[in-house]
Amino acid sequence: MIEAERRQPELSIVVPMYNEEDNVAPLCERLLTSLTPLGLDYEIVLVDDGSADNTLRNLRAQQQRNPEIRVVRLRRNYGQTPAMAAGIEVARGRTIVLMDGDLQNDPADIPRFLEKMEEGYDIVVGWRQRRQDYLFRRKIPSWIANRLLARITGVNVKDTGCSLKSFRAELIKGLPLYSEMHRFIPVVASMAGARMAQIPVSHHARQFGQSKYGLSRIYKVAIDLIVLRTLISLAGRPFGTLGWVALFAAFLSIGGFIYGVGVATTGDAMSSVTFAGLSVLLAALAMFLFFLGLLVELLYGADELRIENLASLTVRQINPKTPPA
Amino acid sequence: MTAIIERDPNVSQHSEMATDVQVSAVIPIGGATDHIADLHREYRSGLEAAVDSFEFLYVLEQRSPALAILQRLQSEGEPIKLITFAKWHGEASALCAGFARAAGDVVLTLPAEFQVDASRIGELIKTLDHCDVAVGKRHPRPRSAIGSLQGRVFHFFLRRFAGAPFQDVSCDFRALKRDVARELVLYGEQHRYLPLLALVQGFKVCEVEVPPSAKSRNRSVHPVGKYLQSMLDVLSIVFLVKFSRKPLRFFGMIGMSLFGVGSLWTLFIIAQRVFGDQPLMERPALILSVLLVVLGIQIVAVGLVGEILIFTRSKDLKEYKIAEVIE
Numbered sequence: 118m119i120e121a122e123r124r125q126p127e128l129s130i131v132v133p134m135y136n137e138e139d140n141v142a143p144l145c146e147r148l149l150t151s152l153t154p155l156g157l158d159y160e161i162v163l164v165d166d167g168s169a170d171n172t173l174r175n176l177r178a179q180q181q182r183n184p185e186i187r188v189v190r191l192r193r194n195y196g197q198t199p200a201m202a203a204g205i206e207v208a209r210g211r212t213i214v215l216m217d218g219d220l221q222n223d224p225a226d227i228p229r230f231l232e233k234m235e236e237g238y239d240i241v242v243g244w245r246q247r248r249q250d251y252l253f254r255r256k257i258p259s260w261i262a263n264r265l266l267a268r269i270t271g272v273n274v275k276d277t278g279c280s281l282k283s284f285r286a287e288l289i290k291g292l293p294l295y296s297e298m299h300r301f302i303p304v305v306a307s308m309a310g311a312r313m314a315q316i317p318v319s320h321h322a323r324q325f326g327q328s329k330y331g332l333s334r335i336y337k338v339a340i341d342l343i344v345l346r347t348l349i350s351l352a353g354r355p356f357g358t359l360g361w362v363a364l365f366a367a368f369l370s371i372g373g374f375i376y377g378v379g380v381a382t383t384g385d386a387m388s389s390v391t392f393a394g395l396s397v398l399l400a401a402l403a404m405f406l407f408f409l410g411l412l413v414e415l416l417y418g419a420d421e422l423r424i425e426n427l428a429s430l431t432v433r434q435i436n437p438k439t440p441p442a
Numbered sequence: 443m444t445a446i447i448e449r450d451p452n453v454s455q456h457s458e459m460a461t462d463v464q465v466s467a468v469i470p471i472g473g474a475t476d477h478i479a480d481l482h483r484e485y486r487s488g489l490e491a492a493v494d495s496f497e498f499l500y501v502l503e504q505r506s507p508a509l510a511i512l513q514r515l516q517s518e519g520e521p522i523k524l525i526t527f528a529k530w531h532g533e534a535s536a537l538c539a540g541f542a543r544a545a546g547d548v549v550l551t552l553p554a555e556f557q558v559d560a561s562r563i564g565e566l567i568k569t570l571d572h573c574d575v576a577v578g579k580r581h582p583r584p585r586s587a588i589g590s591l592q593g594r595v596f597h598f599f600l601r602r603f604a605g606a607p608f609q610d611v612s613c614d615f616r617a618l619k620r621d622v623a624r625e626l627v628l629y630g631e632q633h634r635y636l637p638l639l640a641l642v643q644g645f646k647v648c649e650v651e652v653p654p655s656a657k658s659r660n661r662s663v664h665p666v667g668k669y670l671q672s673m674l675d676v677l678s679i680v681f682l683v684k685f686s687r688k689p690l691r692f693f694g695m696i697g698m699s700l701f702g703v704g705s706l707w708t709l710f711i712i713a714q715r716v717f718g719d720q721p722l723m724e725r726p727a728l729i730l731s732v733l734l735v736v737l738g739i740q741i742v743a744v745g746l747v748g749e750i751l752i753f754t755r756s757k758d759l760k761e762y763k764i765a766e767v768i769e
Contacts, residue, residue, distance in 0.1 A: 167644065180768055188768040192621065193644035199762040207767055293756035296687040340694050344749045351750065359743070394729040402736045409743050416750055 128159040129210030133200035134218035135166040141175035144220055151224040161186045164204040167194030198299040205289055213289050217280040219323055226318040230283040239288050239311035242303050243281035243318035262338055269346050272307040281318050301345055308349055351413060359410030363403045370399035464493045467550040468540030470533045471502040475554050478508045484560040485552055492564030499544060501525045501536040534628035541623040549623040553614035556657040566617045566650055574622045574645035577637045578615030578652040596669050604680050606638050631675050642683040687752055693745025701738025707731035
């Protein structure tokens with residue numbers, strides 16, 4: 118009977134942990150003290166991302182004592198996003214809450230996330246108040262990144278770096294989550310038309326262990342942003358977007374050609390060679406982009422995951438449930 | 443494509459035990475081998491000294507002359523499984539076919555020639571207690587001066603660019619935990635760099651010193667071209683592992699630098715035309731700078747297509763493997 122109950126709990130908390138041996142016990146304790154009073158059926162999915170320290174042993178010990186805890190052991194260290202994806206795959210709850218294992222998020226905020234979810238949102242994103250981090254290494258880069266992200270993607274997420282988020286399970290299980298995409302879950306979800314809410318959460322300084330972030334991620338985030346922007350603009354009309362760039366290059370090419378011929382007739386042969394050369398280069402670019410556009414059309418067209426299919430993740434039945442017979 | 447020839451279960455008593463085999467030895471036979479029976483006996487005595495139960499998986503081409511010899515050994519009651527390919531697809535696919543059918547907790551790959559002292563198998567298996575992959579390192583290794591110099595240069599590059607501290611990466615005498623063997627997908631020439639592949643995927647790899655086999659024949663020196671080819675192979679492995687889920691980080695870096703240099707240069711030339719009164723017709727450099735811009739755009743565009751490919755297929759390309767769920 119307990120088995121049957123646990124098959125679909127209301128809530129799953131998914132926490133990826135990498136070398137967080139000292140944080141395991143306090144995290145579990147805080148999670149349990151803030152979740153138990155809610156009186157709902159929940160599970161805690163703790164993912165050990167191939168830690169080299171005693172994280173796994175501590176997780177096992179916690180799991181022994183608390184039946185709500187499930188521990189997922191990954192075969193080796195894969196990184197934060199794959200660890201989250203693994204936890205999400207294993208989670209059975211109808212609502213999934215993601216958070217960090219470093220105690221910088223406060224589990225006491227979770228009930229407020231659930232309230233928001235009750236209001237009908239698909240995704241609720243935290244927004245750290247009075248962030249306890251280094252100003253120059255962490256806060257300023259992340260402020261710039263957030264502004265940039267909002268501008269480029271058109272989705273205004275106040276605090277992309279906050280890991281505390283909650284989702285309807287079908288939504289998060291259907292979203293592409295790989296590489297370091299976890300930062301952009303809200304953006305991708307909004308692309309799919311998800312209803313998003315943002316609520317302020319408290320933030321604590323790291324007590325134990327090392328931060329796994331550094332400044333090196335700026336290049337990575339910038340590249341990921343370009344990718345995301347491209348994915349967004351290509352998803353609707355794959356060929357259309359690249360086609361426009363191709364057309365622009367073709368236009369320049371033809372212009373250069375006409376000018377080159379014009380100059381040639383006036384007797385300036387050298388200059389016409391330069392322009393003809395430019396024209397040929399640009400024509401090559403136009404052709405290349407044209408065919409690449411067709412290839413992209415093929416990729417999107419042949420695949421299940423088009424933007425319409427993403428949108429189906431947010432489809433929801435509004436009719437009241439049929440009363441049990 | 444592959445077929446397993448197993449012994450008649452009525453005749454043998456070993457097949458019952460196939461479920462709790464400790465060690466599976468995978469031996470791909472690519473070329474002609476006339477000494478396979480001797481080799482088998484040598485490996486067999488090495489394994490007998492080390493573990494209680496084991497099996498041999500020979501992977502070979504249907505037409506191989508070794509097949510008849512192995513079938514005879516099989517009918518004599520040797521614990522042999524034969525996996526045959528209708529056509530030889532290379533050692534990498536042979537190893538994969540063997541790994542997929544290996545029942546043991548430990549999988550050995552053994553060369554189909556007298557390469558190392560087979561009595562060290564036990565030592566190799568024991569090394570797996572504290573790592574995921576154990577690789578033999580031939581020592582002392584009788585080689586010509588040129589051969590050993592080439593090998594040294596190759597391993598220096600391996601260390602420098604792939605961060606892999608191996609001294610004999612191409613030794614075919616290896617032991618793997620079964621999970622690791624199942625996870626490695628090898629193709630082309632990658633079987634040569636199996637330890638590198640395992641290392642960059644996050645597994646722990648140890649080298650174990652083994653003396654060469656007493657019967658090992660002095661092997662000829664590889665031509666220089668072969669080492670250059672190996673460099674390219676190593677580069678492709680590092681690229682695959684580092685950027686397979688984020689192609690634009692690689693293409694973008696190259697494409698955007700070309701684009702940046704090209705556009706700055708173009709602007710400079712145009713500025714010289716406008717302000718310095720230097721006619722464009724005297725500047726073939728303009729074509730070069732625009733060529734850089736065009737190349738840059740193309741490379742970035744190719745990277746973006748790669749990203750789209752990964753994004754749209756991300757649900758099929760799982761990056762992680764769950765070892766267990768404790769509940």
